[in-house]
Amino acid sequence: MNTWLIVVLRFLAALTLMLVNGVVMIYMLRKVLGRLHLRLGPMDNGPWGMLQTVYDVIKLLTKEDPTPSAVDRGLFFLAPAVVFVPSLMAYIALPFSRTWVVADLPLGLLFVFAVMSLIPLGILMAGWASNNKWSLIGAMRAVGAQVTYEVPMLIAALPVVMMAGSLNLGDIVRAQHNVWFVVNVPAFVLFCIAGLIESGQTPFDLAEAESELVAGFATEYSAMKFGLLFLSEFSNTFIFSALTVTLFFGGWQVPFVPADVVQPIAPVVFMLKTYIGIFFLMAIRGTLPRVRVDQMLELGWKFLLPTSIAWLLITGLIMKIGSTLAVSR
Amino acid sequence: MPQPDLTVVRSALERAGVAVSIEEVACLGVVCRVSADSARAAVATLRDSDLAFDFLIDLFGIDTGEAIDVVYHLRSFSRDEEIVVKAAHDYDGVLASIWDLLPAALMPERELCELFGLSLLGHPNPKRLLTTDGCAPYLRKFVEIRSDEEVRDRSTQHVNPKRLARAAGSIAAEEPMVAPDAPSATQDGIVAPGTFQPTLLPAGLRRAPAGVDQVTTEHLVLSMGPQHPSTHGVLRLNLEIDGEEVVGAEAIIGYLHRGIEKLAESRRYHTIGTLLDRGDYLAGIHSELALALATEKLLEVESPRRANYLRVMLGELNRIASHITWYGPAGLDAGAMGPFLYTFRDRELLLDILEDVTGARMMFNYVRPGGVLRDFTTTAEAKIRHFLDVFAVHIEENDEILMGNEIFQARTQGLGVFSREAALGFGLTGANLRASGVSWDIRRDRPYAAYNEMDFDIPLSEVGDVYARTAVRLDEMRQAARIVRQCIDGLPEGEFTAKVPKVLRPPVGEAYAAVESPRGELGVHIVSDGSDTPYRMRYRPPALYALQAGETLLPGGLIADAVVLMGSMDVVLGEIDR
């Protein structure tokens, strides 16, 4: 088959997955938050309100899209794309099964981190171009969080890399054939905290803190431009959850079941694990209060960074001792 | 009400060179009449002498037809006494500000001057508070409100200051509130030399130090509200921010101003309750009750015991409903969505009970001079018992989900601390005052209705921060549930209203009655001229005093703190704007 055709098809598969994920996750968020808050969520459109999100997408697509007169038009239009594209790119490296991966990159983990770190650039563009004080403050917060948490997140993931001996996400999954890396609990916790902030999840959703900044960087956006910002936010949540599953919960694998047996349903296993992770993220979103911006930065610089570095050293030490013992035995 | 010794007051004032005539007015207490020039000295003397009247209950005006009586209602917590100082000002007179003596006067003075057309001297921020420029001083007697025919023709209704100014005649509508020779707020030395310089500066003047990093940056002015997700109504905060840090703040109110005090002057006594419901719309029973108590004082009517029990029971249910509507959004201000919706399951039960008894969910129109409008219902009794059982479980859950949460603690502990002195100086009442360590509750210290038969505790905290205010309110809800249980178990048989005439015409006189509303001391001061409508009704809004106190603590915090802090003061804009 034509190589280019395959590339295009794979890209389209990733795009479709992202869009469908977005719609499903919005519905799921409404239902999960509804049940958490003793409500039912949408119930009227379709069975159990399943078509509600579809209608909302149609609404967003057909809505008039006014552009405020004082915005920086170029940046204002570019920003949603700059936010959207990196989260789409991150899908490329995610291994849904042994063979289901858009591009099996040798430095997959690094690639995901690299493209995800582009998102705050788009948010800053959106905030600046909107010519709105709320947007600007929200955007500055997003950049501040990014600068603070990029490094700890990567360092928190490094113990896993050391244990797997590879930066390829597929290899990391295969290395967890019998023992999930979640046994490295501190690394997991550190990664989760950093990831919550990185993906703008609730205790740290300062960039669009609703009760403080109205809608943060998205205040001036409407219609599908808002839809893109919204979609990328959900996509980030998915990527964070998928990455956690890949790094700590054995990806598509089921422990003590041979890989060949799991293989036919591997993508389903992977998605199931990811959605369980998303469920917990949504429950947190519906319950916990938000930290203050200075507390978030303090947590990052004064706790997360030193701790993750220390834990990296300790993991290395334990592994060295372990291997020495294994050799000497 | 304990009253100060007349001779002590007289000698103290005369030693300070203030000519005073003291009289005892029934239903009101000791009234000192001083001249306009010596009003400030009189207040200063009363505050600084042994009498220690260091708490301003209220400051308002009365248009007597010959002059404008400025009324200073003072309280001494240490001696548990109250006193009223009246100073007659000319119609074009100048009000000397007492904000440096009692910072609680900051906003009431602005309100008084704009609504009575006085000039304000020595005030740091002498701007209009409630009305727009060009609005006539409508609390003066000659300004007439719309007739019924004009009201009924709704097609022509819009805010038209000229319509109000029409009757004002010679008064220039744009007359500034500032006396011509008054120093402007931006200059140094606002307070006349030799006067007491307070440590508490109002928000308009107080500036936080330049940012922590001492980097000079451009400041933004951020207009937070009146349409903002977390300003609890139509409050507008003009924040001057340096990055995330608030360096200056000013609360701008008046977006919900309806002129309740003026409207009440054209209403019969038993219909004013509908206006007061719409003042503090979260606790209508309490404002209706304050009015009923003041009217009963003038009429010398006692409401029957069953009515008193019903008043207490519904008042406490209303208190829980109000606190719970505050507690949920307090979590929401900090970003927690869950508690907001969990509190609403209890509120729904409460509103159902209140609707069962009174007929409405929030605008009750239930408590009347002489008693209550309708008797208790059996369905409501079952609902209340069910609610009390459910609530006992839910309150503990609601408590734990937020108060035990480390993130919430980090957000609220140590934020917005009012010392005891600051709380008293700014006229804080209710839970805000008790969180600062002042054990004062009108239900216990000036018992009204059936509170002297109830057994309840007054929650107290010494800390005075946002967390303490939250904790005190939570405990108050538990105590309120306790009172409701006592009421429903011991509800006496009998009449639910006293025999009062259909049209109430209280004798000439003045009365002040206060109740402990969820927001603090909600007082109604009625001046009666013997007719079927009050000559003047003053509604003491506890949330207004809380607002101006909260405003002063905003500089120095972050934007996120501003939201949480203003939320913690429990401001209800319907009551502030009236």
Next chain:
Amino acid sequence: MSRIYGTGILRSMIIAFTNFLRPPITMQYPHERWVLPDRARWAVAPLYDEAGAPKCRACMACVKACPDAVLALDFDTDPETKDKQIVSFSYQVGACMMCGLCVEACPFDALEMSHVYELARIAPDPLEYELLADVPAAKAPKRAEHPSKPICAEKEGDDA
């Protein structure tokens, strides 16, 4: 009191998950309907006697009592019989605050606060309508009747 940092957050999450498993407290509004308590006050409605004639005697008590002036009553009096004919009894429901003072003021039990609460309209016109129009007002009964009502008490028999 020292606790491990984070246990409070965990407790919060546990409470949230407990609520997740509880039945919902909401009501599917257009499909289910709330039963209003007897005393609930909504739009004002006239009351009729057994024969279907309005009980209103055009005494204007409600119009005078209304604080928002949402009621207006226009009637003609027959110069000979002194019978009153109600030309229009209009009601601005859009401006009504459902306080119930008109019903309290009515000495003839001819008005009620009905339970019609779905009052939202898409146009402003239906927010003012006629309660009664072109009907004869009820006449006073032959024998002298003094409707004595205690102040602050509502109509008898309304008490649940």
